[in-house]
Amino acid sequence: MAKLASPLCAAPSVSQKRIVQAEALGWLAEHPAPPGASVITSLPDVSELPELGFEGWQTWFVEAARAVLRWVPEPGLCIFFQSDIREGGRWVDKGYLVQRAADVEGRVLLWHKVICRRPPGSISHGRASYSHLLCFAHAPRPNVSHPGPDVLADAGYKPWSKAMGVEACRLACRFLREESDTTLVVDPFCGHGTVLVVANHYGFEALGIERSTRKAKAARRLVLNVDEPRNG
Template sequence: MASDESKRTVHCADALAWLEGQGVLAGCSIITSMPDVSEFPSLSLAEWKDWFIRTAALVLSRCPDDGVTIFYQTDIKKDGTWVDKGYLVQKAAEQQGHALLWHKVVCRAPPGGVTFGRPAYSHMLCFSKGIRADLAKSTADVLPQAGEVTWTRGMGVEACLVACRYVLDNTPTRTIVDPFCGHGTVLAVANELGLEAVGVELSAKRARKARTLRMPLK
């Protein structure tokens, strides 16, 4: 459901089926956060890791050489072990021949605090086949806060801003695709910066919210 006003399209669909039906998304960069193992109760941890790597590889395969793919992921602590999603994403990127341009840490809680089920930070990793990092345009490696979130699994506004501004300043792509868009924070921030946006969301309720969410920038 696109409009000239919002420059936003949200598909209520399964992300994998939608991605598999696409070729390379010319003119686009991808910013997304992929689902956690808690959303797949029928899968073992090992099965979910395999799913996660395969899905990340599919996402990366749809990014054009002059675009970037940015993943925002929060690790989990499960059964007494630490599951590093940044590592899983990098495995997929190596399979697809995408280079890591930067890896930022986004604080979810003040430094020095103790957290339990999830760590106090998230990973934000940027990959590309054709783009290379311009050191003269470097930005902070540690973000002190993720910013406002619209739901517990959402990407914070400050993190979205960093990701979208990187696309704007370092690539010729002018459309952001989020295949797991949730409430649509990435899409709303992209629109605020003048970028077009395409989202995919399986939940009809969340897809409706993603079509209309506004995140005015201060």
């Protein structure tokens, strides 16, 4: 007798990623977040939006961070990965810019981690040798039991120059898995989609928005080995 498929012995569900090629802020405005959504993202640098000029980019950056923070539904979390730059003889602290946006939107900083881009002690004349990883919530969480490390010595493998490293993505996803009810990870500026692949690895559905057709294609194709490092 032929065996009937039973829901009890069905294949385990595999998390999916979906990439939408669109302008992120317009897309967010038209698509309210579903329950269970959290964001892990990295807003574009001034070098990626040269048409705005420095002052225009800075204003855009804070407004974009505000829009992303507003979009995430309670009790979802919003995690930003940003690297400081030197621009025209001044230091641009993107961690500060994101926190300005969070202040205006009334969000709470749960943690602020430092991800080394180069070994501590390195001298850098361009981009900072570290990145910020900041996590915001709607309300304080006094009982976090798996905070993760405050400093990561290496961001991990990057599929392209502006990517969040795999280890930084892993740190963010582990926190979401252990400390939230997130089911969907959204990256509204997904680039080549590093965050999305790692999110799938941790069992989340993943949705990326990307303005560039070429990068959206790369994000659809990206496959990574996200296995735990042997010493990690």
